[in-house]
Structure formats: C-alpha cells, structure tokens
Amino acid sequence: DVKVTQSSRYLVKRTGEKVFLECVQDMDHENMFWYRQDPGLGLRLIYFSYDVKMKEKGDIPEGYSVSREKKERFSLILESASTNQTSMYLCASNADSYNEQFFGPGTRLTVL
Amino acid sequence: RKEVEQDPGPFNVPEGATVAFNCTYSNSASQSFFWYRQDCRKEPKLLMSVYSSGNEDGRFTAQLNRASQYISLLIRDSKLSDSATYLCVGHTGGFKTIFGAGTRLFVKA
Numbered sequence: 001d002v003k004v005t006q007s008s009r010y011l012v013k014r015t016g017e018k019v020f021l022e023c024v025q026d027m028d029h030e031n032m033f034w035y036r037q038d039p040g041l042g043l044r045l046i047y048f049s050y051d052v053k054m055k056e057k058g059d060i061p062e063g064y065s066v067s068r069e070k071k072e073r074f075s076l077i078l079e080s081a082s083t084n085q086t087s088m089y090l091c092a093s094n095a096d097s098y099n100e101q102f103f104g105p106g107t108r109l110t111v112l
Numbered sequence: 113r114k115e116v117e118q119d120p121g122p123f124n125v126p127e128g129a130t131v132a133f134n135c136t137y138s139n140s141a142s143q144s145f146f147w148y149r150q151d152c153r154k155e156p157k158l159l160m161s162v163y164s165s166g167n168e169d170g171r172f173t174a175q176l177n178r179a180s181q182y183i184s185l186l187i188r189d190s191k192l193s194d195s196a197t198y199l200c201v202g203h204t205g206g207f208k209t210i211f212g213a214g215t216r217l218f219v220k221a
Contacts, residue, residue, distance in 0.1 A: 031207065033207075035211075040120070040213055041213060042116075042199070042211045042212055042213035042214060043156070043199070043211040044211075045209070048207050050207065056207065090155060090156075097203075097207050097209075098143075098144055098203060100146070100158040100161075101158075101209070103155035103156050103157070104155060105154070105155050106154075106155055
C-alpha cells in the first residue's frame with residue numbers, strides 16, 4: 001500500500017521560531033510537493049521537487065524553503081514562523097507529473 | 113479569476129438522490145483533469161480521472177466539456193458515506209496542477 005507520512009499531525013510554534021516539516025514517501029516517486037490548505041482557498045502549491053536536490057517554487061513560496069537530500073524525503077522549512085503561516089500543510093508525491101498525487105495526512109500548524 | 117472554480121456549496125441531499133457538481137477552468141491549455149475526494153480532517157484522495165470521452169465508475173460519472181471549459185461530477189444514488197468535499201483538479205502540463213477550493217456535500221438519511 002502506498003504511503004506518504006508526515007512528521008507531525010499537530011504542531012504549535014511561536015512567532016519567529018524556525019519550523020521543520022518532514023515528509024517521507026515509500027513509493028520511489030520522483031516528484032514531491034508541499035501545499036498549504038486554507039478555507040475557501042483550496043490547496044496552494046508552495047514548492048515542489050522533481051529530483052534529489054532539485055526544487056522549484058510554486059505559487060506561494062515566500063517565507064518558506066525546502067530541502068530534498070534523499071529521494072524519499074522532502075522537508076519544508078519556515079525560517080521565521082509568522083501567524084499568517086497558520087494553516088494545514090499537505091505533502092504529496094507522484095511518479096509522473098500527469099499522474100495521481102498521493103497525499104500525506106497533513107500537519108496542522110498553529111503559530112502563536 | 114481563479115484558474116479552477118467550484119461552487120463551495122454545501123449541497124445537502126437525501127440518501128438516494130442524484131447530485132451534480134460543475135467546475136470551470138480558465139486555462140484552455142489545461143490537459144488533464146481529476147476529481148479528488150477529501151473527508152473531514154483527512155487528506156485528499158483521487159476519486160477519478162476525467163477523460164474527454166467521459167468516464168464512469170459505479171455510481172460516479174465524470175464529464176469534460178472543452179468547448180465550455182468545465183468538468184462535471186455526477187453522483188447517483190447518494191450514500192451517507194458520500195458526504196465529503198470534492199476537489200476539482202486541472203493539470204496544465206509540467207508540474208502545474210491547480211486545485212479548486214472544493215464543493216462540500218452532505219448526504220442525509
């Protein structure tokens with residue numbers, strides 16, 4: 001069974017903290033994605049990666065960075081968390097850009 | 113204008129009803145489309161792909177109308193378990209995948 005896991009389901013951080021969100025997939029997928037989901041706005045792409053050490057900006061990359069040192073792992077970093085980054089963060093992966101994306105369970109991040 | 117737009121609903125229907133959702137897209141270069149289902153506090157999961165010729169999977173039928181730039185999802189004989197948010201997704205090539213904000217469906221006994 002395909003699996004995408006995320007390091008935390010719920011996370012509470014303070015403004016200015018550095019935050020790491022980890023995502024691991026066991027399907028040997030080339031592509032990995034980070035989205036945030038907010039009510040009424042749907043899923044918005046933050047960053048994606050199509051290979052190890054490769055990354056591309058999505059629609060809303062400001063305030064975020066990513067790291068992909070191994071094929072199975074894609075990390076999202078909030079360098080200095082702000083309250084407007086309170087959101088649900090979803091990681092996804094797929095084998096081919098035209099194929100179904102498989103999502104992790106999400107991390108609900110609250111920045112106080 | 114959003115690239116993929118959906119009526120947020122909610123749609124409240126009784127069990128056994130037929131319900132249809134539409135989704136419009138603005139980028140005529142969009143090449144492929146999908147419907148995902150998202151249960152409350154869960155991750156989205158693929159429900160079905162949408163082909164130009166239309167496709168059916170049990171009680172679910174998806175259609176694509178390129179001329180009018182919309183896709184539809186029809187659910188027949190609604191079940192309580194169909195209650196969820198349905199996300200319309202368009203793919204314009206490369207890694208550009210656009211998710212709609214979702215349509216909420218509540219099926220009541």
